[in-house]
Amino acid sequence: MAPSLHPLLDNGITPGSPSFPGGALKCLCKSSPVEVTLTSNVLHNHACGCSKCWKPAGALFSIVGVVPKANLSVTANADKLAIADESAVIQRYACKECGTHLYGRIEKEHPFHGLDFVHAELSDEKGWQEPQFAAFVSSVIEQGFDPAQIGGVRERFRELGLETYDALSPGLMDAIATWTGKKNGKLPA
Numbered sequence: 406m407a408p409s410l411h412p413l414l415d416n417g418i419t420p421g422s423p424s425f426p427g428g429a430l431k432c433l434c435k436s437s438p439v440e441v442t443l444t445s446n447v448l449h450n451h452a453c454g455c456s457k458c459w460k461p462a463g464a465l466f467s468i469v470g471v472v473p474k475a476n477l478s479v480t481a482n483a484d485k486l487a488i489a490d491e492s493a494v495i496q497r498y499a500c501k502e503c504g505t506h507l508y509g510r511i512e513k514e515h516p517f518h519g520l521d522f523v524h525a526e527l528s529d530e531k532g533w534q535e536p537q538f539a540a541f542v543s544s545v546i547e548q549g550f551d552p553a554q555i556g557g558v559r560e561r562f563r564e565l566g567l568e569t570y571d572a573l574s575p576g577l578m579d580a581i582a583t584w585t586g587k588k589n590g591k592l593p594a
């Protein structure tokens with residue numbers, strides 16, 4: 406049987422709404438959940454196979470997107486948040502009780518500084534941007550996924566209409582490279 410990629414992918418992708426205004430994300434605690442409110446839709450929403458992005462139980466991939474950090478505020482139970490891995494580039498604020506990641510923020514100089522990483526599935530509302538591509542697909546092998554089965558995973562993504570990459574999408578990799586080229590003086594600022 407094919408493994409669960411993610412509950413939002415397994416039964417086909419539901420398109421989001423371009424006019425969706427954002428909403429509240431909540432952790433999985435039954436009582437006193439941490440709540441984060443977003444005042445915009447997510448951008449660059451994608452499946453991520455990396456070892457650090459939060460995945461729901463049983464899923465092989467995370468679904469993660471970004472919002473400008475000015476569009477995100479913690480609106481309830483902020484005292485339950487702690488950084489999951491202080492050494493990671495993306496400082497992921499996780500609920501200390503249920504382990505769910507509410508948002509990830511980059512504090513250092515980085516092409517994605519100013520963007521927060523979030524999981525729109527933590528919202529009950531409909532209209533969040535649908536996943537656009539699958540990133541870091543080969544990274545699931547590092548976490549124990551059978552390399553002989555990875556072709557089937559890529560095929561499943563393609564059936565869903567998502568391209569698979571082993572880093573980010575070409576558009577995002579180009580944006581990173583442009584930022585780096587400007588920083589090192591090889592491109593005009």
Ligand SMILES: N[C@@H](CCC(=O)N[C@@H](CSCO)C(=O)NCC(=O)O)C(=O)O
Nearest residue numbers: 453454455456457493494495540541544
């Ligand atoms: N194979 C490694 C690396 C994965 C990786 O570089 N992940 C990216 C994307 S996460 C969201 O798309 C990244 O920027 N990581 C920095 C961080 O997570 O702090 C692995 O699987 O861990």
Ligand SMILES: [Zn+2]
Nearest residue numbers: 432434500503
């Ligand atoms: Zn929680």
Ligand SMILES: [Zn+2]
Nearest residue numbers: 453455457458
């Ligand atoms: Zn990731």
